[in-house]
Amino acid sequence: MKILYVGDDWIGSNARSLADGFRQAGHDVVVIDTTAVTLPTRFSPSWLYAKTKQRRAPWPREQVHHQIEDAARAFKPDMLFTYKGVHLDQERLLGVPAPVRVHYSPDDVGNPYNTTPEYLAHEAQWDLVVTTKRHNVPELTARGARRVKFVRSAYDPAWHRPCAKRGAQQYLVGFIGARRPDRAGLITRLAKEHGDKLLVHGPGWRRIPALQAGHATVGGAIYGDRFAAAVASVTANLVLLNSDNRDTHTCRTFEIPATGGLFVGERTDEHAELLTEGSECLLFSDEEELRDILQHCARHPDRAEQIAAAGHRRITTEAHRYVDRAREMVDEL
Template identity: 30%
Template sequence: MCAEIILVGQTITGSRTPQRARALSELGHRVTMIPINRPGATYEDRPSLMDRLRYRLRRPADPVDANKGLVRAAERGCDVVWIEAAPMITASTLRRVKAVCASARLVWYAEDDMMNPVHRSRQIEGALPLFDLWVTTKSFNARPEEMPSLGVGRILFVDNSFDPHLHRPMDLSEDERRAFKADIAFVGTYEGPRAQSLLALAQVGLEVRVWGNGWQGLAGAHANLKVEARPVYDEDYARVVSASRINLGFLRKGNRDLQTCRTVEIPACGGFMLHERSAEAERLLAPDHQAAFFSDDGELIAQCRRWLADESARSAAAAAGRRRVLADGHDHPTRLKTILGHLAGQEPTP
């Protein structure tokens, strides 16, 4: 059944919101996108002093009037309002949406630990009870003492998902392979524990290449650690995974990660993944058969040495990991069908 869906979120390169917008359209739904960022914005833009102040106060600005844009779109009618990482949306806006389109169901899709106040705004805190469905990739956020205790009514935990258009094995030219190859690669933003682990690898003679924001301070720290001064997104990200012998997956402690988007994206790209151990990650991919896992830097080093030395086993595990995430339906279209099916069985919140 075709639905009219208003999708509110980022349109920045590298954001997964446009990926889900495309997947919804391919499922046959009519999607109206309401951006929350200015045209041409990037994750690398430096926030203004006022933006930083608002961030500390947890009262973000609405630089492109997304609240007004959402209400105008709802006035034309819709079945679902789907919101992702749009902390400037207010309770009064959502009430107005319900007033002009009483049948609209309100969905929030969260990839962060929303019990951490840094991921919540004052605006969203006032709107929590208004959502018909709160979707989270953080299993613990669905516990009664977590998001439900803050006013969320209906909550659904889902695993992370990947974009089948972007996250696929890449047929690399020789120039691309030279540009992106690595023995051990990590793609992601700087964090202290990650830096410590990468340096530990470099110090025992293993060559590591890191892509992402915030790593400049580690440039030159060790001859075996190559710091790229830029992030990689979308197809370039898939090229890094395809060109690298081992792709690392770290869990962010500040986000209480048990899995991340990388947990399914790397195997979807056909890359061999060495992932920080958690029960959820090991549920998604069988250890030593579809991915490898580590708990500390000592095990990380041992696992890298083991898998670098066995190309046949590494290739077999990478292929098995890709088969697993495809067979289990961890792609965006399948995940979105599950969420919308769950939503269809519910009455809208008054």
């Protein structure tokens, strides 16, 4: 198929990985980068406009739509595939000449933060709506979506693979992900308990003084090789879910074991389906259980390595790459 792919194209983004997944599946893919609309540079005119008006600036959106329409005329796609295009002009997207139009959302579309009124008004006109949240399927159907497909998140072997550490420090516990209210308390308490044995990377964590006071190593967002190196330096890699998305799995569910890290995550049905508790991952339902797991990892690092290796084999030998998800969606069509 000839696929006109509309989504963020910055290095390390899941949208870029999925676009490459379609290419790896044998399709001809042209990517239109939407980063200027979805993630405007901090303190840029577009960023300031979005902060004050609570909507995306019109001028980068207009530029993106011109690129889409120019590419469609030259490329004549069989499919328009839009990765979380809720901030784009829906009428113009749906007017792109392509036999099939697909909208993909990596987040909970039941959360108003992940949609817009304009998108919701046009949702029923998409030929296929794809969600990574199983609970969204009946909700989307009830909202009038023509056809709905659930696919799980995935990992990208280009980035998520075992690699050597970039330093001699070995942390007992680590978390890579954005600061959120439902995570901040746990991470702060872990800093008090484990001090310099805790590694935290992601947006917002540097603004918590208690982490620095506890001597935890704290850094910003990391992607690609830096992500893999950070995972390698941690014995127990936390997989924390987003309660606003009602997550029962997340991208880290696949990325951590694919990178060779020990998966220590929240206990959900989906996590239990994907990895065998006790031999391929370690799951917890509360902080007391997590503390027991961390104590066990500290006392038995060799066993932690064995579980990590088994989790890596399970995830990487099953169909959990972005190319596999691309094939699932094409098969649906």
